[in-house]
Amino acid sequence: MYICTVRIKDETKRLAIVENTLDIVFEKGFAGIKMAGLAKDVGISPSTLYVYYKSKEELIISVFKELIKNKTVQSEKDIDKDLPYKLKLKTLWLYWINVSINQSKEMSYIHQIKQSPYYDLVPDDVKDIGYSVGFELFDLGKKEGLIKNVDNEILATIMSALLMQTVTLITNKKMTLNKKNSDLMFSFLWDAMKG
Amino acid sequence: MYICTVRIKDETKRLAIVENTLDIVFEKGFAGIKMAGLAKDVGISPSTLYVYYKSKEELIISVFKELIKNKTVQSEKDIDKDLPYKLKLKTLWLYWINVSINQSKEMSYIHQIKQSPYYDLVPDDVKDIGYSVGFELFDLGKKEGLIKNVDNEILATIMSALLMQTVTLITNKKMTLNKKNSDLMFSFLWDAMKG
Amino acid sequence: MYICTVRIKDETKRLAIVENTLDIVFEKGFAGIKMAGLAKDVGISPSTLYVYYKSKEELIISVFKELIKNKTVQSEKDIDKDLPYKLKLKTLWLYWINVSINQSKEMSYIHQIKQSPYYDLVPDDVKDIGYSVGFELFDLGKKEGLIKNVDNEILATIMSALLMQTVTLITNKKMTLNKKNSDLMFSFLWDAMKG
Amino acid sequence: MYICTVRIKDETKRLAIVENTLDIVFEKGFAGIKMAGLAKDVGISPSTLYVYYKSKEELIISVFKELIKNKTVQSEKDIDKDLPYKLKLKTLWLYWINVSINQSKEMSYIHQIKQSPYYDLVPDDVKDIGYSVGFELFDLGKKEGLIKNVDNEILATIMSALLMQTVTLITNKKMTLNKKNSDLMFSFLWDAMKG
DNA sequence: CATGAATGAGCCTTCATTCAT
DNA sequence: TATGAATGAAGGCTCATTCAT
Structure with a gap:
């Protein structure tokens, strides 16, 4: 026995899936992440999920790709070239702090996938994106003798840590986000x- | 009246379970962690696992407790009181580096459980152990005006990061452990x- | 815009599950009751069972609810108001005898669940259904002075026993069901x- | 590694097992009934249980046999020959009421085993014991024309019901045990x- | 007789994925 | 594209029973 339902195709559905996955x-x-549970959260059928992503693995990695893509795009627009060096670095620092706080779900996702077995399945070209702005700034600082002359990887690591x-x-509420603490x-x- | 001998739960076996869990x-x-797989690794029957730990959850938490217990005991013996302050701090630093490298599995376990839902199930008295040595050293440094006068929590966080x-x-092999890099x-x- | 058809949970299948559970x-x-065995009897996969009932417990209780519901519905149609009192009671008696014999599996189920720990999980409103017809008849008999003036609960108990x-x-084949024995x-x- | 314990053989152990099984x-x-749990309740090792009963099945049936044996023995001593017939029956009735109340665990066990698959494993000579006193009384009543002339099995069934x-x-606390209600x-x- | 550890067989349940429409 | 039902594969856990002393 069968019944009929009518559904309008909805391109925002993919976005809803990403959003709920992040949550x-x-x-x-x-x-x-349970495929059936996620589908229910989004308001679609489990099988519909498979219309958008052909497996759980692909879902997880696609979401990651999307985050990385957006993150990189955003971070390119935010640097002001006329500031003194220390302030440039501080600008970057504050930008990242804000991103991390305001987009804590996204950051958490990135952080968690990097420690999960899924990260091995992420293509290398996606893995290595994200520090370009920092690297340029580090190169500048080293050229001008303002910061330690150490491999960018290490500097990025320090900053990230x-x-x-x-x-x-x-x-964890052990500190509040204000100017003094920043x-x-x-x-x-x-x-x-x-x- | 009877005299009988009784087999005792095998401490070696428990250690083997812990070891394989860490791996x-x-x-x-x-x-x-798959109970059956773990049992096979250890060389026992899955049901035997349940002789030692009454559930997967308990296994995970017990292993954590054991790591914390051992870690704390070890870290208490290593501080030399007559060094200048900077060297004291460096001693602690090197100690932790060594622990982290040589006991990378143990550290990884601790790190991972702290970000997993299992951590909510850990009793609070087990959670709060670990930074006592550092805190004393920080207090000393602040009293002598050698380091920034900032909350210990923050200093510990910096050091830990x-x-x-x-x-x-x-x-990740992006650096080798030698004196220069240390x-x-x-x-x-x-x-x-x-x- | 899309039109799609959707398969509907199969009522036949649910009935087959109930039937086999009774058997x-x-x-x-x-x-x-072994979930896998039951599924095999019905001709479905064990996991399909969980599409219809979310646990063994729920299955057992749902089957009970269904039996009670059907039983009550049936028993309401069978009383003839113009008979002399003794015959009214006998009609009820014979009705119950027939139900009990012809639906022995259902009666057995009801009898067994009442003595099992599962009965504690049955909602109270389901528990208290079933004697309404008898109670009315008892009230009538007592009003007319035809039967002992005793609590309905006790009369129902006697009758049921x-x-x-x-x-x-x-x-147990120690008696055959004929007019004389009835x-x-x-x-x-x-x-x-x-x- | 082994340790030693000393245990004194205890013939009351079997009794303790029976008692706990009834509970x-x-x-x-x-x-x-879980063999390990029962053993723990009794204060012995699971394997010791198997010294007394070679399987769970045997345990269950042996306990039943023991109950039947005791019950029969007791019921033989309680009938007073000089009472009028109705009082003789009432004596038997009251005796059984008392037994049922005071030894509710034993009665419950007997009742439950009769409806369980284990009953099929009980030897027939154990099954048929228990109504001898009643049967004699029924024969007497029928001979004197005081009670319905019906098969003893049926009379016993009525009485038992x-x-x-x-x-x-x-x-169930719907009635209290006093003279009036008796x-x-x-x-x-x-x-x-x-x- | 007595024991605690050890175990294999089996159970309930979950879940990513596919089926059929 | 969209769906709810269906499922196979696997995982966690239990428990009667045996092992080894």
Whole structure:
């Protein structure tokens, strides 16, 4: 026996899937993604999910790709070329702090996938995107003798580490996000990096 | 009246279970723990696992408790009181680097459980152990005006962040563990912290 | 815009599940229900069972609810208002005898669940259905001074006890179901109850 | 590695096993018997259970045999030959009421095993014991024309049915056990049986 | 006789994915 | 494209029973 339903094709559906996936991963981690549950959250049938993504694996990786793509695009527009170097770095720092706080779900997703077996399945060209802005800034700082002459990878690591921990302190309510604390945390970064 | 002998639960076996659990989590994460697979690795029957731990959950948490217990015991013996302050801090730094590298599986387990839903099930008294040595050293440094006068929580966070990233660099073969690199990475920490 | 057809959960299948559950409980009791075995009997996959009932517990209770619902519906249509009182009671008696014999699996199920731990999980509003017809008849008999003036609960208990034992005698082939025996067994009931 | 314990052989152990089995079956039914749990309740090792009974099945049936044996022995001593017939029957009735109330666990066990698959495994000579006293009394009553001239099996069934339901009413607190109620319930029996 | 550890067989349940429309 | 039903493969766990002493 069969009944009929009418459905209008909806291109925002994919966006809804991404959004709900982020919510789930943020709250319960990757193990919390259940295809049927996700479909229900989105308001579609499990099989419809497979119209958009051919497997759970593909879903997880596609969502990651989408995040990376958006993140990179955004970060390119935000640097002001006329500031003194220290302020340039601070601008980048503040930008990342804000991104991390305001887009905590997205950041959490990226952070979690990097430690999961799924990350092995991410194509290399997607993996290596994201630090270009930082790298240029590091090169500049080193050329001008303002920061330690160390491999960019290491500098990026230092910056990322301090960034993440700052965000953690804020997220865990052990610190509030205000100018004083931003300055304090940035002072750690600057003192660590300056040559 | 009777005299009888009784077999005693095998401590070796429990250790083997812990060891294999660490291996699995290190390689595949918590989702990779399959009771049957673990049992096979250890060389026992799946049901025997349940003689030692009454559920997967309990296994995961018990292993964590054991790691914490051992870690704390070890870290208490390693501080030398007569060194100048910077060297004291460096000793702690090197100690942690070594622990992190040599016991990378254990550290990975601790790191992973802290971000998993299982951590909610860990008793609070087990959660709060681990930074006592660092905190004393921070207090000393602040009293002598050698490091920034900032909350211990923050200092510990900074140290921990740099530590973890250093270990990551080494583990990912982007850096080798030698004196030069140790000194370099410590210089980031020291410059960041010093007052 | 799309038109699509959707398969509907198969009522036949649900009935087949109920039927087979009754068979199993009748033959082997509640402990005899094995989800995989039941699925095989019905001709579906074990997991399909979980499309219809979300757990073994729910299956058992749902089947009970269904039996109670049907039983109540049926028993409401069978009373003839113009008979003399004794014959009214006998009609009810015979109706119940027939139900009990012809629907022995259903009765057995009801009887068994009431003595099992599952009964604690049955909602109260389902528990209390079933004696309404009898109670009205008892009230009538007491008003007319034809039967003992005793609590309905007790009268129902007496009737139910004799009924069940009669059925047991028949089921165990120690008695055949014929007019003479029906009359005999009803005479026990009537003599016991009459005022 | 082994340790030693000293144990004194204890013939009351078997009794303790029986007692605990009764408790379990009374509270949770036959499905509630778990060999390990029972052993723990008794204070012995699971394997020791197998010294006394070679399987769960044997345990269940042996306990039943023991109950039947004791019950029969007791019921033989309680009949007073000089009472008028109705009082003799009432004595038997009251005796059984008391047994049923005071030894509710034992009665429950007998009742439950009779409806379980285990009953098929009980030897026939054990099954048929228990009504001898009643049967003699029924024969007497029939000979004197005081009760209906009906097969003993049926009379016993009637009596047993009313008995069990009376006990149920009392156990479920819908009736209290006092002289008035005893008399009332016996009146049902007597009216039903008398010729 | 007594024991605690050990186990295999089996159970309930979940879930990513496919089927049939 | 869209769907709800259906499912196979697997996983966690239980428990009567045996092992080894």
